[in-house]
Amino acid sequence: MIEVLQHDVVVVGGGGAGLRAAIAAVEADPRLSVALVSKVYPMRSHTVSAEGGAAAVAREDDSLEMHAWDTVKGSDFLGDQDVIQYFVEQAPIELALLENWGCPWSRNEDGSVATRAFGGMTTKRTWFATDKVGFHMLHSLFQHSLRFDRIVRYDEHFVSKLLVEGGRVQGVVSLDIRSGAVSAILGRAVILATGGAGKVFPFTTNGNIKTGDGMALAYREGVGLKDMEFLQYHPTGLPGTGILITEASRGEGGYLRNKDGERFLVTRDYGVGTKAELGPRDMISRAIIREIAAGRGVDGPYGQHVWLDLTHLGEDKINSRLPFVRELSTTYAFVDPVHEPIPIRPVAHYMMGGVDTNIDGATPLPGLYAAGECACVSLNGANRLGSNSLTECLVFGARAGRKAVEYALGAGAPDEARARSVTEAEAARLDALRGSARGEEKIPRIRDEMNRALEAGCGVYREQASMALACKELAILQERVPRLRLSDASRVFNTELVAALELQNMLDVAEAIANAALARKESRGAHACSDHPARNDAEYLHHSLVTRSAEGRPVVGRKAVTLGIWEPEERKY
Amino acid sequence: MSGRETKTFVVTRFDPDRDEAPRTERYEVPVRDDWKVLDALNYIKDEIDPTLSHRWSCRMAVCGSCGMQVNGEPKLTCKTALREYGSTVEVAPLANFPVVRDLVIEMEGFLDKLQAVRPWIIEAKDAARREGTHRQSPEELEAFKKFSMCINCMLCYAACPVVANEPDFLGPAAIALGHRYNQDSRDHGAGERNQVFRGEGGVFACSFANECTEVCPKHVDPGYAIQEAKLLNVIDWATSFVVPRGKAR
């Protein structure tokens, strides 16, 4: 018997954006009941691994306009400038609110919140809590959310389908991973906050749960995925594990050196000018790849890498400002940064693209909202500046929460009968999939081939031929998925079934990335084509929009960019 | 693979649909030199036995989901290097917890205890609507910073003898988190929390084995937090006779 649960707003995803949206919704109207559905316990969300910081104007020598300009320039003029303007205004308010809720921001001597330098930012506006900002933000938000009994949590529930009826969203179908039971969680508005999809790449800073579930859910209901070709490579990730070494290590003065110990960002022209190690991420990642390609990289067990040198900072500064960097390098790279340089290479890190939403976080499908890395409100355009993302989760998580409540109050009650029948069909599909020992395809094989296809096709440097090949390979993989062989027939905590559903989500997202990248014949922000090295504003100053055709194939369209007071100009640092 | 040594993994398995009680299975795994225990578990899942169920996500010891008993000691499997172990490694679910399946434990009991200590900033009753941030000196921050590093991995619950013997004991992580808020200069809820700390299964149930501090992968030192909480609660209890129920801290 299918259980149907009634709520007013359903939030999918328990990370920074999801928690902030749920809190904003219950604060907007305390009578409402908010369901927070997450496939892991909220404190495990990948927000926890963010290290560097959260940007917001705090100092006198800074201004909203400068923060906006840095973001627009960083986005290579593809970010919507009205969204960016709203973002910079709300940022200080949101970070102050988080401080009131207990977030232990690092402090200046006079007790005010300290800020530090970050890539692409002209002044010091990145708030930090040593180098574990995401962790402190997530735990502060989660602990703050515990005081609201109107937030009903569905922990370790996997949302496998959106319930869409009469042209609007009315809830989700959710699989309780613990018991294997499938239920319908109804709500007059649904907010997707499931984060990015880093796991489509073999070498990524992202955790195992970053499989683009929310993007795939929206994509399958006809909602477009915007700017999917823009995938940020973070310059400093540990080879092998892909663990992130925060940009703050460069913000605190770390140097990048090639095999000869040369600070190549200073001695050679990679377009970062005097900013050197503090240039924007896309440019520094490209500089490292070109250093390695020029044969000045260092050999290691996981291929070539360069060095991140912190030895000149001294033990005290590293322990006080970068304790987590030291812990990670000693534990995972077996290197103590106080005495030796850390091996690093560019690693897939963040997706600028996501579910197409407007400034309110609303998608074209009525009742469906999205926020955080999962969404593309298009704050980041073609390249995100470090430390804007955590603030984006708060600013647009809150806005999506409030706007979803406004919409829910005006919307009619969900159609329970229809929801029950759709959920029963979905439950049958999942039962058939669980332990379906008929097929012969294995999850890890398809996953590895998808990873290889995307790494080759959509790496730091791309070409039309390699992207076209990736599209073809991914299309073939899509046909192999229905023949998946699952051998775990148990209903209780079946992680193989969850992995199969996640694989399907990743393939949909991967196809959107590859096809959107193929359609953009220019270089802009994180999308660098060796066969189209120049930025072409005349033909490509627009968002890409991938929608799913009736036959399930990705179709690449366009969407206008909302320009503002700044005209596109050449991006020089 | 490049010169890979083989290690035997003795993994505890349990599936309520099939097993009356937990059983163990042996897996031969070709391990790389820099692998952690989690890498081996994921190899077993991908290559040998896809029915193995375990929780994991960040693989960088910050999300707290992969705590298990490794050779009898509670460890974060993503942080435990295989180099430190011989040819046989035993992996079992965390001690003191009901087991849902294979290496997955029941976490709701822990969340009940977390909720009980009211781990959120409690404003003073008459606090005006605040604009902007509080002032907090680095020294005030230092008073509670260490206790805010807890990633809820529950290794301390798996090691604590009082958790094993006294079901309603709040436990190390929950008390450390409650204490974190009591010590936060922005919080005024110490009076409320201390009622819980002095209640059933409160701080005084702790017999200071200090195992929680020994096994904590994030150096939160919950043992210290609990003893500090005991002393401050004795002071708070004593002053509550002298000062009527006013500012408790």
Next chain:
Amino acid sequence: MKTLLLRLEPVIWPLFGAGMMVAALAYPGWLLVVGLAEPLGVLSPAALSYERALGLAAHPIGRLVLLLVIALPLWGGAHHVRHVAIDFGGIARDAWFGSLCYAVALAGSVLAALAVVRL
């Protein structure tokens, strides 16, 4: 009974701490002399003669020190014994066993006071 024990905890815990401190500082010395040196005849006979012992003990400071040295460690010991019992799966009987331990400590403290007064 359980709630009574619970309410008394903030009193018992400091006594427990003080008891351990006093025992740690005083008992080794006492045991060395009264338990070993004297019986093995190492001391000069006058050291613990009746006159000297009574002189020391009956002195006001002597009385106070003896009271503390006897009573406080009893509470420390009682608390430890109670918790070791819990460690061996005794939480169910803790209500009465814990109370018994503290009752013994209380009785010892009262007797100590009497003993010191009648010196």
Next chain:
Amino acid sequence: MSARARIDSMRPKRPGSTRTAPPRMPDLYPTRGRYLPYIAFGSVGLLLMLVGFGILRSVWVLGEHDPAAWRAHLSAYRHPAYIVFHLFAMLAIGWFGLRFFRLFPKTQPPKIGPLRSPPEPVLLAGLRTAFVIATALVAAVLGGAIG
């Protein structure tokens, strides 16, 4: 497999939706690894009570104001059983004290009101010197060297 723990250990308020396997005790509990010194430390509590009552008995005999009784009381301690017990108690309580000094700084918050606690190593060293001085003093006073 370690011993079974209490069936209700870490049991949630609302029963879970599936049958769970019972919790296990920590593998090394109670008498292996670091648990052994912890249990031993707790068990010395019994010694504290015994020695405490021993001193009480001595003071009680002294309070009889009967020199003969006092001399008989002291001579009773010459029995080998007493000597072995007192030797064991002295060593055990000495070990107990040193371990207690390692735990004691953990009970000191950085600040109690205006007072600031000394850093841990200083406190630890202070406690150990106090131990040596106190033991020497007690031995000297009782042994007749002073007072």
